[in-house]
Amino acid sequence: MSSSSKRRVFPFAAVIGQEEMKLALLLNIIDPRIGGVMIMGDRGTGKSTTIRALADLLPGIDVVQGDPYNSSPNDPDLQSTEVRQLIEQGNEVSTEERQVPMIDLPLGATEDRLCGTIDIEKALSEGVRAFEPGLLAKANRGLLYVDEVNLLDDHLVDVLLDSAASGWNTVEREGVSVRHPARFVLIGSGNPEEGELRPQLLDRFGMSVEVRTVREAELRVQVVDQRTAFDDDPDSFISSVQAKQDSLQKKVVSAQDRLQNVVIDEDLRLKISAICGELDVDGLRGDIVSNRAARALAAFEGRNEVSEEDVARVITCSLRHRLRKDPLEQIDSGDRVIKAFCNIFERSDEDVANSFELASID
Template sequence: MPVSQRSQSRVFPFAAIVGQEEMKLALLLNVIDPRIGGVMIMGDRGTGKSTTIRALADLLPGIEVVAGDPYNSAPDDPDLQSSEVRQRLDHGETLPVEQRQVPMVDLPLGATEDRLCGTIDIEKALSEGVRAFEPGLLAKANRGLLYVDEVNLLDDHLVDVLLDSAASGWNTVEREGVSVRHPARFVLIGSGNPEEGELRPQLLDRFGMSVEVRTVRDPELRVQVVDQRTRFDADPDGFASEVAEQQATIAARVVEARERLGSVQLDPDLRIRISAVCGELDVDGLRGDIVTNRAARALAALEGRSEVQESDVARVVACCLRHRLRKDPLEQIDSGDRVVKVFCKVFEQAEPEDMEAFQLALAS
């Protein structure tokens, strides 16, 4: 069951968010399969990026953790346990368990490496012989979401640390010969405005998916967004009650998709054609192939199917590959449109005349 107590924090419901279907889908797929590698969301200011991410955390079901553990250690999964918890289990101790909401951690722009990774009290470690470790934000984010707004303005070194931890699932802090290692498995979500600078290509490539969000131009949709926000601000609890059934349905689909994911099959022919798309686009490395495969499987699981279809690949391929393309400053075509054109060529589908309409049709 979702942790409904979060309604007290007045989070706008995920089910009530209008538009931005590509962003919402990318976020859902990453919580179904965190191995996809996170989401980079680039777009205009005021397009609901932060609102949607916080709504996602509020949507997710609670997790069981070892009571009092600062790393949100799982009671029954060694890969998600701190060394202290494993030692207690090795000594035969029965650990108390409690239910917690999925952690949602914001990384402020001014954060230091110590704030992110944690600090070791060297003096205490040397004088008392104990590992005096103060956990950082990576520890708090374990088994949850780590959100970095304006990630393109974050120091590159910190971005490297984030991406390394997100990829390995562990955070290691070493100071003066003292080393501490703890689990740090989280869905990394970055957002930013391209007008304020872009990430280096080699860093951008390590985000599993990339989404471009734009300001809604349709007048009726804009009015709908404004009306919903006004109603929510006036009566958060009443508004949440109106969409509670839809919210519960989405949450249940996510839980079922996680359970189904391991049994979803991806036909060898589809895998070959996915790799053909990556080759045709001159995508460096194999991350694009791997992420597209994982995202397509997660989407099939979300849709309640045990086998990936071409339409699943069509819906995720642009998000998985657009940020991995080599940029040509003289080329006018949007990178997502380039991906769609090559997809249509490899999958022998008619190329759409209106790319935006094509994406909207896939999302509906």
């Protein structure tokens, strides 16, 4: 894809700080089955900038030309019904390369805008399924970003999470039904001061990240200088970090290819489940996500076996949002996860502190 046709967004590789957020996003790109990321934090901490930069980091994808669902030319699970029928009938389909879709869901969106709508009048008069694809169709094989997700109507959140979990979207109206693939990485962000998500909905996000405002003066100046340089001359700024961006892209693609060969020792799996049990985590999503995130991290770092340090680096993001809230309890949910990790792995707080701070993506 030519550079002139690409979005001019702030490069992911140039984002300073917020290492936990960047790592969680990359792990979900490596293994979308992790289930997305919920990012909560102060206003103006670079949440939206980092998320929009993520799609730009990824290489283009091959899609069936003219298909509104970004259907894959070779994976039946990522194909619309029409494309699959064409291929099954022995027809050849033309392909084109597209940038990974990055779809924003506005707060005021209706369910029809999100899921798509069926033109019943045309269906009855002409006997054809006249379907107007929604945002879920456009987000297939890409990223779906919901800013201020904690302010989104609950029924839309339910639809989003169901589609993200199943990988399909079904629209039914007056006996007419349309079903299409909707596999995307769901990313939500919000400010906790403006309201919390319901616990049962928060639990459906694979990982949860908390971002804080940078306090160090030198780092703040560095962030301001970089943003100013990008705004003044985007092309020049992007060129200055292109080598780093390309290197990170190769690392992510390599991790995607390596992922299926990464193994996690039974002892580590038992300890992960022991942590979930000690924290009284409901259900098994915490166990599953922690295992997947640890494997994705090992793949990202070029290894075929998960280490104890991998578990340390992902366990907080995987579990902190699944803990039952006690209004009288003073300890932070992330600290509770770290304490449980230390108990199960029989390590001291100081000994394990370095592991939890190794979230750099470099």
